[in-house]
Amino acid sequence: MASDFHGKRVLVTGASRGIGRATALKFREGGATVLGVARTALESADDQLISIAADVATIEGCTSVAEAVLSRLGGVDVVVHALGGSHAPGGGFAALDEDEWAKEMNLNFFSAVRLDRELLPSMLEQGSGVIVHVTSIQAQSPVFESTLGYAAAKAALANYSKGLSKEVSPKGVRVMRVSPGWTETESSVALVERLADKAGSDFDTARAELMKAIGGIPIGRPNTPLEVAELIAFLASDRAASITGAEFRIDGGSLPVV
Incomplete structure (x- = not known):
């Protein structure tokens, strides 16, 4: 891993903590130039990363991140959409009004769609690249009490990711999904x-x-965040060069299906 990503340019969303932070540091350890995105600037302890403060749950935030990637890195080789979460109230479907649904979809689904739309043209032009969408086992086993919107958004992300892989893999860009279970962030x-x-x-x-x-x-x-980051890094490396369009579950065996 010491030089797997030497010379590579990597974008990681949600890089201030949890899976996103562990992933950003793992790519940096592998020799990549890493731009980490979070809603607030990364702390000084993260000075080994290039950081940008932006809310990619908004159209404006996605645009500013894409502009920073192209201007500061000159392009991108790996994009990891690690951002995600739910702040919806408990209470099942009745607690989710229009605003709550919009928040869940913008954070967990449209942030990835919008950034991909901005960054894929440059990846297709160079004829290479990797996109990793971090989904969730809730895409297959939703919890209705407080994360119904989150689960639905992650299911949409998984479906979109599979379709996108069919379109861009023949043009040199691999697209994969990593589906964590409960991770101790x-x-x-x-x-x-x-x-x-x-x-x-x-x-x-x-x-x-x-x-x-x-x-x-x-x-x-x-899971630990580092365990998820290790899987993401492997999939983005040349050691996984024939893998695309696939989902990799990392949940300690939680999901009781084949």
Whole structure:
């Protein structure tokens, strides 16, 4: 991995924390020039990355990121759409009004569509490139209570990704999906802490209860962000040069389907 991406130009969205941050650092470790995108500028501790502050859940944010990629990097070789999440209220379908649906779709689906539309022309012109869409096992096993919109958006992203791969793979651009299960990011740790506080229990008990609530994780623990980043980096490398249009699930065995 020390030189897998030497000379490569990589864009990673959601790079301030979690899977996005781990992925950006993994590509940097592999020798790439990495531009990380987050809604706020990355902290000074991330000075090994080039950063841009932009909200890619908006049209304007996607445009500014694309302009920065082309002007600061001169193009792009790998695009990783790691941005995602849900801030919708609990309560199932009735809690999701027009604004909530728009937020979920813009964050988890249209951000990738818009950036691809801006950046693919330069990748097609150079005849090479890799796009990795980070989806979710909820695209196949949605949780209705509080993440119905998120799950639907990730399902749309998975379908779009497959169709896009058929169009651009013959022209040199590979497109893949990485579908994580529960990953122990800063946000998920904070969630477990809130659940523990609410139940009057400890962190380990609340963590085990949450794993049971999502149907269990056969390996007994969530993913780490680094494990997901390792998979993304492999798929984007020349070692995976014949892989395109495929989905790779990383969930500790959570999803109980073939």
